[in-house]
Amino acid sequence: MTTKWLNGLIKTLSQRQGLNDRRGASREIPELPLTEDPRENAQRVLDAVNHSIDVVSESLTTERHAPQVLYLKSMIDTSVMQRDIIRPLKSLHLQGKSWNLIHEYVTIGQRRVVEELTEAILLLMDGWTLVALPGQSRFQCFKTDKEQSRPVSKAENQSIVMGPQEAFSESLEINISLIRKRLKTPDLEIISLVVGDLTQTKVIVLGIKGIVNDEYMKLMIKRIRNIETDGLIGSGELVQLLDDQPLSPFPQYNLSERPDSVVAGLIEGKVAVIVAGSPYAFTGPSSFIEFFHSPEDYYNRWAASSLVRMLRLMGVIGSITFSGIYVATLQYHYEIIPANMLKTIALSRAKVPFPPLYEALFLELTLEVLREAGARLPAKVGQTMGIVGGIVIGQAAVSAGFTSNVMIIVVSLSALASFVTPSYVMGNAVRVVRFPVIVLAGMWGFLGLTSGVLMILIHLLNLSSLHAPYMSPFAPLRLADLKDTFLRLPTQLLSFRPMLTRSKRNRKNNSPSLKRK
Known part of the structure; x- marks a missing residue:
């Protein structure tokens, strides 16, 4: 043998x-x-x-x-x-x-x-x-196996002020119990699969019978069974093996460490997947707008939640385009800058020997290096390193003539805006697509900037999640689902499940009238 x-x-x-x-x-x-x-x-x-x-x-x-x-x-x-x-x-x-x-x-x-x-x-x-x-x-x-796992702890990457603080752990049994604690229905369907010839990793697929669309459930199970690999370590690896378009930088499944977020997806008619040994679960099908929603949006008042959502979307748009707009303006369209501001910018760039494109790329890459170094260093040192390093390097770069004060402000705001996204994976995608937009803006000005944004939009329109349209409810346009996108209307108006999930039961509650007698 x-x-x-x-x-x-x-x-x-x-x-x-x-x-x-x-x-x-x-x-x-x-x-x-x-x-x-x-x-x-x-x-x-x-x-x-x-x-x-x-x-x-x-x-x-x-x-x-x-x-x-x-x-x-x-x-x-x-x-x-x-x-x-x-x-x-x-x-x-x-x-x-x-x-x-x-x-x-x-x-x-x-x-x-x-x-x-x-x-x-x-x-x-x-x-x-x-x-x-x-x-x-x-x-x-x-x-007689010995369960070795950390206890249920507080969510770190998706922390919120209001709402539950529990997060998934590496134990499959604990993660299922966290979902069972919130979904006390016998209709919760749990299917167990195995992925990996060497690791024999257990993968659990969940859906609520009578609500989840059978086609999505069968498609998810089929894709997992068709995976041929020697080993599977975590949910992040499995997600990439299940993507409709693996070459896209944008995530096509909503990865979450919060049980309440996964349960909310199950109630909406989605399919959830949990991997043994991973503290993250993911749900699908997912739409682009969902990655800018936070569980706290539903625990807070609708007006405050709507304001925060619009700030997130504006922050993401600004993160992708802000540096590109500044580069294109300085290199090709400086005539649109007011005279007083143009004089200030000219003085700040007097010692800089590089064109704005190289200057922006240098600062963007420096910020990414500082961010990565802060994430990899011990927690007590990483935060100090990020703050001190950014201040020291920024001041030294201005004094040495490598960059201008205005460019540091623009790039810092652009990098800061990328962190408003609740989804860590989507935040990484936003940082990635920012670089080609800056390059196009530096090569062809506003024409290149517009072309870059349009290419991103076309790519998003071509994406799908479990064969469901990724840009739903905007394309195809579904007016009934717009009430829970960039705005979150009062809970009483959110009585129907999104059309994206094609649920067997469209209505999820019979809410009372907004005006009580």
Whole structure:
């Protein structure tokens, strides 16, 4: 038995584990019958895992045909295994009773009987304890894995003032419980899949039966099953494998660390996906405007939420175009600058030997380096490094004549505006598309700037999420859904689910009139 043989057999495991095969293909499973000799069965397992140092095989007694207990010591809770498996088995042996009574003595809740070596090895790698009994050509398997995960903590990247503060953790069971705590309906459909030949990563697909569109649910499951990869580490990697257009810089699924945000998406009729070992879940289909919405928008008053949303959109538009407008104006269209301001700008650029395009790119790249350095350094040092570094480098660059004061203000405002986006992934996309816009503006002025913005808009119009239009409800125009886009009207008016999800049940509440009697 070799590792190559084991990897080939892993692919043959289908729904017998309750974990659907990643491609759902019905293939013939090789017949690997176990013998009635416990030691021989244990030796087969050890050979298959190359006698790994963390795989333990214990003999219950010194007899030739004594029961064999196998477990992965790095994965199991040894106290549970000793108390609930080893001790009852020894008691059963001392009393001279039949091994068929094992289920009366071992009281662990999750248990399974497997008759194939492949399935037994997969359970062993998942934290189960295998027991080979004399005279039985099968393994008695008991779940004794040790849950190692951090507790539920506060959301860091999507922090809000009002509303729940809980965030997902790396534990799949904890994440499902956070959703179950908010959705106490039996209609919540949970489908378990496996991705990765080597990692065997569990992926959970969720949807509310009777609300979610079956086509979206089936399409999401089909795409996940069609993924062929050796390993899957987290949600961010899976999202990119599921994109309709992987080459786009814009995210096509809404990635979130907040359970309340995922539950809100499920209620609207979306499909949610959770990956084991990742503190993020994502929902789809998603539209472009959703990435500028925050869960806090629905906990705050509608007028304040609408104002904040408009500020976010203006900030994103300014982040993409502000530096480009300044570069194009200085290089080609300086006649539109008022005379008094033109004199100030000319004085600030008197010592700068570079054209505005190079000056802007230099500052933009410097800010990105400072941002990345601040994110990678320890928390107590990173914030200080970002502030001090920005001040020192900016002042030194002006004194040395590399840039002007006005350009520092323009680039700083442009970079600051990119951080108003609630979605971290969308914020990264905005920073990426800003560079080609600046280059086009520096090459062809306002004509290049307009061309760059139009190319971004055309690209967004061509995008889709689970085959749903990415720019909905603007293209195609859906007037009924505009009340929850750049404005958020009062909650009483948000009675219908967005047409993007094509939900089976359009109405989600029967709200009372805005004017109460």
